[in-house]
Amino acid sequence: MTEPMNRALLPAGLHDVLPREAAFEATIVERLMAEFASNGFERVKPPLIEFEASLLSGPGAAMATQTFRLMDPVSQRMLAIRPDMTLQVARIATTRLANEPRPLRLSYGGQVLRVKGSQLRPERQFGQVGVELIGTLQPTADAEVVLLAYRALKAAGVTNISVDLNVPTLVSSVCRGLDLPEDETFRLRQALDRKDAAEVAAVGGKAADLLTGMMGASGPADRAIELLAALDLPETAEADRRRLNEVVRLIRTAAPELMLTVDPVEHRGFEYQTGISFTLFSRGVRGELGRGGRYRAGGKAPAGDNGSSLSGEPATGFTLYLDTVLRAVPDPAPIPKVFLPIGTDPTEGERLRAEGWVTVRALDALDDPAAEARRLRCTHVFAGGQILSAV
Amino acid sequence: MTEPMNRALLPAGLHDVLPREAAFEATIVERLMAEFASNGFERVKPPLIEFEASLLSGPGAAMATQTFRLMDPVSQRMLAIRPDMTLQVARIATTRLANEPRPLRLSYGGQVLRVKGSQLRPERQFGQVGVELIGTLQPTADAEVVLLAYRALKAAGVTNISVDLNVPTLVSSVCRGLDLPEDETFRLRQALDRKDAAEVAAVGGKAADLLTGMMGASGPADRAIELLAALDLPETAEADRRRLNEVVRLIRTAAPELMLTVDPVEHRGFEYQTGISFTLFSRGVRGELGRGGRYRAGGKAPAGDNGSSLSGEPATGFTLYLDTVLRAVPDPAPIPKVFLPIGTDPTEGERLRAEGWVTVRALDALDDPAAEARRLRCTHVFAGGQILSAV
Incomplete structure (x- = not known):
């Protein structure tokens, strides 16, 4: 549709969502939240803006360049518009809900704003919905959130869902176990991020063979588990491997039909994750549906490894990106609309709406209600106590 | 609940909405939107931020002091966080949806932010839900939105709803008809705003008797209509009176049980309204549930009277204030929660959720699942294929 007036102009990356799409988006959100x-x-709802100092502290610091800031004339302090809701939910869990029994299960759904869109996601405002499961280290918790994400997406109508499991701490566990110097580990990390097998072999030193083996294990979960089991991992990596095995077993048992892959060397985008992490896809749909994984809720500093010295509560969870989810869901069926001419008994309208019809009231007396129904894009017209097709 | 850490501190007027309340709020919004x-x-969803120049142009200028502003590093222009959604919806109607058939029916629901709370509404973030009916001057449209507000609030569980109808243009129509000088009209307006009958008599000049009579008509709708009919209004006020009569008749016919009052001299808060306006209350609940009325959508300047010279499309609609609506709705019934010990068949969980139960999965094997269920505030525990009370 054209934009006849300049007033219609919106800043880049911001959009008006128009009739059918806006209702559809709300329906999908409610279906996910219901699941x-x-x-x-249980749902929580943090505010859209907070003090910059609290929103961008700790792990939030990583979002600083992505965050809109503004001055609060009331407190005379800087505020920030949330670029992400997960930090807010972790804050609520570890402060206001600190005395609630653990594990604590929270969910959220709302809008976030970012200063710049990314290449993959040019939108600067988008919806996030997700859950956090806080206060437990059990692998059953890792499996529960993966399975919940899968089932909620399925309930929302997404098909061909796949989950890619990662252990972003595994590479550093292996390098630590082999006493690799830090600079070597760093170069290895970069080579792995590029999936550059030749470079991994070249810079990997005594870890080269193992990491090449781990790279090769990447793929369907059952095969990955088998290949990883055959590797002679150092003792430091044993906990990560055991947990991965257990989580894969739990997911495969509960949802054998789910397409589950494992990439044991991936860590990009999981810099703040402290254990099993995952990304959700729908085959053929551009972009990620969402991602999640282990972290520390309320921890003061970004976590670098999975040692027990980490501050904060053990937690896991996921966030779904609504724009991608909407691309992965089939278009909604059109809703039949029935036009009610002037003089229609109001109780008839009530009855029709209770039956699931959308009703549109006439505001004028009309000679040809069916024509007016068509003009207003109604599919039906109510006449003589009956619903007639208007098309 | 106490706030053990400083991170829990939020700016004045901003709040975390915690579990039960957040879910309840979402349910009420969806119930209103469904109605x-x-x-x-049809739902539209404008963005949270826009260019300041477009959001605060025309009637939006009145909200300027209430609006958070921020710099957009991308466009290098000032943005504003919406303090209100009605202007955005009018913008969408008159630009992106300019070619859709009229009357155009739109709805919206979302969060707005204001720089300062008011005495009646200290919150600086609150939810707005509402509708706009655009492109018609028919009294049937005025009646339709009043009745829709009433029925949607009823569907959401609000009781003792009352509607106060106003004609904010009526006083100026009368004064114009009697050729009252502008300064006299202004003083009269102030006296009427204070409901100061003595002052109205003193400064009213040749309008004193009529306006005293109009003040006295304020009250239950049928009586108000009768008293107004007995007044010798100038011809200029006849259109307003006729429309009020017709709207009252339509509402009384469709919802005779609705508490309907008329205040023919009220205009505070309706400075931008161009005709029949209304405020929604629930007896015994502090504050307004919402308000609405006639305006011009897409008009360039604030409208001062109801002359046909007004720019923009004729429109009416209403906004409900979610904080007040939530105060007017009875607390939700607690949802029964059933605890599923480790080893519970996943299909049993699915069956229970389909039946409306909330299920909570055990993450550890337990000797006493009922005790764990109680600790996690579950009402029931699943054991031996049965749901047993845990309390």
Whole structure:
């Protein structure tokens, strides 16, 4: 549709969502939230803006360049518009809900704003919905959130869902176990991020063979687990491997039909994750549906490894990106609309709406209600106590 | 609950909405939006921020002091966080949806932010939900939005709803008809705003008797209509009176049980309204549930009277204030939660959720699942294929 007036101009990356799409988006959000709720995840709703100092502290610091800031004339302090809701939910869990029994299951859904869109996601405002499961280190918790994400997406109508499991701490566990110097580990990390097998072999030193083996294990979960089991990992990596095995087993048992892959060397985008992490895809749909994984809720500093010295509560969870989810869901069926001419008994309208019809009231007396129904894009017209097709 | 850490501190007027309340709020919003949708009002979703120049132009200028502003590093222009959604919806209607057939029925629901709370509404972030009916001057449209507000609030669980109808243009129509000088009209307006009958008599000049009579008509709708009919209003006020009569008749016919009052001299808060306006209350609940009325959508300047010279499309609509609506709705019934010990067949969980239960999965094997269920505030525990009370 054209934009006849300049007033229609919006800043880049911001959009008006128009009739059918806006209702559809709301329906999908409510379907996801309903699935979270019926699995015991209770909704919280943090505010859109907070003090910059609290929103961008700790792990939030990584979002600083992505965050809109503004002055609060009331407190005379800087505020920030949330670029992400997960930090807010972790804050709520570890402060206001600090005395609630653990594990604590929370869910959230809302809008976030970012200063700049990314290449993959040019939108600067988008919806996030997700859950956090806080206060437990159990692999059953890792499996529960993966399975919940899968089932909620399925309930929302997404098909061909796949989950890629990662252990972003595994490479550093291996390098630590082999006493690799830090600079060598760093160069290895970069080579792995590029999936550059030749470079991994060249700079890997005594870790080269193992990491090449780990790279090769990447793929379907059962095969990956088998290949990883055959590797002679150092003792420091044993906990990561055991947990991965257990989480894969739990997911495969509960949802054998789910396409599950494992990439044991991936860590990009999981810099703040402290254990099993995952990315959700729908085959053929551009971009990620969402991602999640282990972290520390309320920890003061970004976590660099999975040692027990980490501050904060053990937690896991996921966030779904609504724009991608909407691309992965089939278009909604058109809703039949029935036009009610002037004089229609109001109780008839009530009855029709209770039956699931959308009703549109006439505001004028009309000679040809069917023509007016068509003009207003109604599919039906109510006449003589009956619903007639208007098309 | 106490706030053990400083990180929990939020700016004045901003709040975390915690578990039960957040879910309840979302349910109420969806119930209202569902009522709007089934009456043919289609949802739109404008962005949280816009260019300041477009958001605060025309009637938006009145909100300027209430609006958070921020710099957009991308466009290098000032943005504003929306203090209100109605202007955005009018913008969408008159630009992107300019070619859609009229009357156009739109609905919206979302969060708005204001720089300062008011005495009645200290919150600086709150939810707005509402509708706009654009492109018609028919009294049937005025009646439709009043009745929709009433029915949607009723569907959301609000009781003792009352509607106060106003004609904010009526006093100036009368004064114009009697050729009252502008300064006299202004003083009269002030006296009427204070409901100061003595002052109205003193400064009213030749309008004193009529306006005293109009003040006295204020009250239950049928009586107000009768008293107004007995007044010898100038010809200039006849259109306003006729429309009020017709709107009252339509509302009384469709919802005779609705508490309907008329205040023919009220205009505070309706400075931008161009005709029949209304405020929604629930008896015994502090504050307004919402308000609405006639305006011009897409008009360039604030409208001062109801002359046909007004720019923009004729429109009416209403906004509900979610904080007040939530105070007017009875607390939700607690949802039964059933605890599923480790080893529970996943299909049993699915079956229970489909039946409306909330399920909470055990993450550890337990000797006493009922005790764990109680600790996690579950009402029931699943054991031996049965749901048992845990309390």
